[in-house]
Amino acid sequence: MxxxxxxxxxxxxxxxxxxxxxxxxxxxxxxxxxxxxxxxxxxxxxxxxxxxxxxxxxxxxxxxxxxxxxxxxxxxxxxxxxxxxxxxxxxxxxxxxxxxxxxxxxxHVNATHGTAALHGLGDTRRYDARMKAIEYAMEHDDGASLRNLESADLILVAPSRCGKTPTSMYLALQHGLKVANYPLVDEDFDTGDLPRPIKDLGDRCFGLLSTPARLSQVRGERRPGSKYASLAQCSYELRRAEALYRAHRIPSINSAKMSVEEMAAVIMQSAHLSSLSS
Amino acid sequence: MxxxxxxxxxxxxxxxxxxxxxxxxxxxxxxxxxxxxxxxxxxxxxxxxxxxxxxxxxxxxxxxxxxxxxxxxxxxxxxxxxxxxxxxxxxxxxxxxxxxxxxxxxxHVNATHGTAALHGLGDTRRYDARMKAIEYAMEHDDGASLRNLESADLILVAPSRCGKTPTSMYLALQHGLKVANYPLVDEDFDTGDLPRPIKDLGDRCFGLLSTPARLSQVRGERRPGSKYASLAQCSYELRRAEALYRAHRIPSINSAKMSVEEMAAVIMQSAHLSSLSS
Incomplete structure (x- = not known):
């Protein structure tokens, strides 16, 4: 059997x-x-x-x-x-x-057969840098702080609920990258320019998108029945965000069908970023 | 060669x-x-x-x-x-x-040899729960929100800068656990009781400690020369925190020599928590 x-x-x-x-x-x-x-x-x-x-x-x-x-x-x-x-x-x-x-x-060398500790503290300075990256990501989550944005390795840009926060956290925690994230709202679509705080930082921006259906579902869990969660509003924001990325040559991915691990791998590959921990 | x-x-x-x-x-x-x-x-x-x-x-x-x-x-x-x-x-x-x-x-079964996607979206409901865990950890970081603490799988308790935030994020992101964290401050040591918001939740608390030297170093980077970063203050807080954990039978670990990955593994083993994603 x-x-x-x-x-x-x-x-x-x-x-x-x-x-x-x-x-x-x-x-x-x-x-x-x-x-x-x-x-x-x-x-x-x-x-x-x-x-x-x-x-x-x-x-x-x-x-x-x-x-x-x-x-x-x-x-x-x-x-x-x-x-x-x-x-x-x-x-x-x-x-x-x-x-x-x-x-x-x-x-042509023998393994030491010492106790392996890949996930130990290892090099303290490198570990501390990873911890600082998490701190940075927390402080710069959802546009919370716009100070010091120019020291970010990467700025994730997207409408609300496209996955900016978990992706930022993952990149900080696993790869020691200083990731800020910046939420696009209706006013950001008025001029066709990049929003002022990230205007000169387009080269380190990466855009996230989603599908209207998925975004509406995720937003609906937070504010059921709201305009914010409506298919029309989600569809509008995604369309404008995509146009903005294209106009400013900001690379982007669709988060609707990808895990944070997959997005992180794609973003790092596309932005030629390498892990601090390797 | x-x-x-x-x-x-x-x-x-x-x-x-x-x-x-x-x-x-x-x-x-x-x-x-x-x-x-x-x-x-x-x-x-x-x-x-x-x-x-x-x-x-x-x-x-x-x-x-x-x-x-x-x-x-x-x-x-x-x-x-x-x-x-x-x-x-x-x-x-x-x-x-x-x-x-x-x-x-x-x-006694052949492998499918399909494209492996362990880190893909997988079961969407499980994935969404992981994303919600991150949201929960963000909202309940550093005692930011005390609402809904009783729905936490785990509450990390410690003086400032002992590693609560990165450990919470790691447990949420990798294991889908809803982790709140609660900062101990001087006033929390006055009565010998657990602080009021976590008073009845001692069974899901886990304490972090550090060494005075390490804690003083980490705090000194944030506020150099402050009382907050002084060896005496760090030493005092750690001593009182340890006594509090002992009095209330809260298990604890010393974060000074451990990585977040190691702490997460020890905490999960000790608290009999299992990963949502396995």
Missing amino acids: PSGSATAPTPVFFVAGGTGISAETLGNLMLQQFPSLSFSRRKIPFIRTVEQMRDVVVELDSSMTEQVTPLVFSTVSDEEIRQELLRTKCAVIDLFGPPLDDVERVL | PSGSATAPTPVFFVAGGTGISAETLGNLMLQQFPSLSFSRRKIPFIRTVEQMRDVVVELDSSMTEQVTPLVFSTVSDEEIRQELLRTKCAVIDLFGPPLDDVERVL
């Missing part, structure tokens, strides 16, 4: 010496390739000693049944702890096994 | 059908195992056709030199596009090769 049938979700574990973010993100990406199955997930981060791993193996093995072999995605790098994990009866997808061996072969 | 010597950083590419977040996060985790080498990184996301991949392969191959074999981390899942990538002369760490084959073997 195939494991993971509708009646028995396959247990999946993400085991790591650090936060488990890498094991989880790659593991979940692979599991998406099996849409007919269901899974129950558990993350077990910060395994730093052989003794801790011994307890983990007991837990893993207790989830085995005759029908189902649990899957374990591991990014444990310490060699001794890794060997302890490999004693489990579960199936281990050891991301620090063969793939890392391949990397070693290419680089 | 080993590749990646000080004079020639090894080119590293992250190639993906989607955002490239998984390839990048796991690849960077592996590269940390080679601290003596240097790398130049480039992400190539959203490769959706064989033609696009053909261009990518040209670019990859042009970065080959006699001395250096570039590394390519790939999470391309479409079989035809993957095969095209494997024509490169660079070394491909194909995360959707052998590791995915292992997963297939365990699950």
Whole structure:
């Protein structure tokens, strides 16, 4: 009987010496390739000693049944702890096994097998810069502060509720970019010029759009039945915003069908921005 | 000659059908195992056709030199596009090769090899909930709004500048949790009680601490030479905050030596919270 049938979700574990973010993100990406199955997930981060791993193996093995072999995605790098994990009866997808061996072969250097801490503090100065980017994004959210706009790496421009805020936060948090965002309102469409505060900063602006239906839906959740949420108003603002972007050669994307992660990747690619953290 | 010597950083590419977040996060985790080498990184996301991949392969191959074999981390899942990538002369760490084959073997089901989109919109309702979590975190940052605190999944409590804001944002953005944060000030230490707005919500509070030296440094950047940034004041607030947490059995962590990612992982584990997105 195939494991993971509708009646028995396959247990999946993400085991790591650090936060488990890498094991989880790659593991979940692979599991998406099996849409007919269901899974129950558990993350077990910060395994730093052989003794801790011994307890983990007991837990893993207790989830085995005759029908189902649990899957374990591991990014444990310490060699001794890794060997302890490999004693489990579960199936281990050891991301620090063969793939890392391949990397070693290419680089002609042995891996240190120290505890990996990609998501640790790392370089404090770089980390502090990331934290400052979040602060900057908070202060410059929705045009809240127009001071110091010229020090932004990027200014997201869009009508209300097109996704400026979450996208700004994501870019700040994940990539350490100082992102301001500027809301377009009806008056901004009067002259055909860029609004005064961003007039000379067009080269670092990026526009967001949406579809009238999606925008109307999102606005309706905030102010049901309002003119603000009406299809006509949404449609008008999007049309004018698009014209404004085009006139000023501001690149733009439609946020209606994209996640913040996708928008961030597209924006960075298009604006030739690179992550502070890489 | 080993590749990646000080004079020639090894080119590293992250190639993906989607955002490239998984390839990048796991690849960077592996590269940390080679601290003596240097790398130049480039992400190539959203490769959706064989033609696009053909261009990518040209670019990859042009970065080959006699001395250096570039590394390519790939999470391309479409079989035809993957095969095209494997024509490169660079070394491909194909995360959707052998590791995915292992997963297939365990699950007794073939992978769909559809374009993976872990970081896409996915389930719109779940995505919208994540976006609402960000909105909630923005509205409830630094005690800005005390309305609706009882609907928080988590309330971070701490003296000013201990990391409440970035940690709240991270938990909201990555895990879809509704996180409020509440700043402790001197008056909150007068009675020994929890501050009134969170008095009955102690079970969902989590405390942050720091070290006096680190807190004084961070505050000093905002208000140099102030009483607020003085070692004595920082030390006092941290001592009283810690006593308050202990008296009310509020779990806490020290943010001085941890990244937001690490804090988020510890907090979720300790508070038995699970990610909305898994």
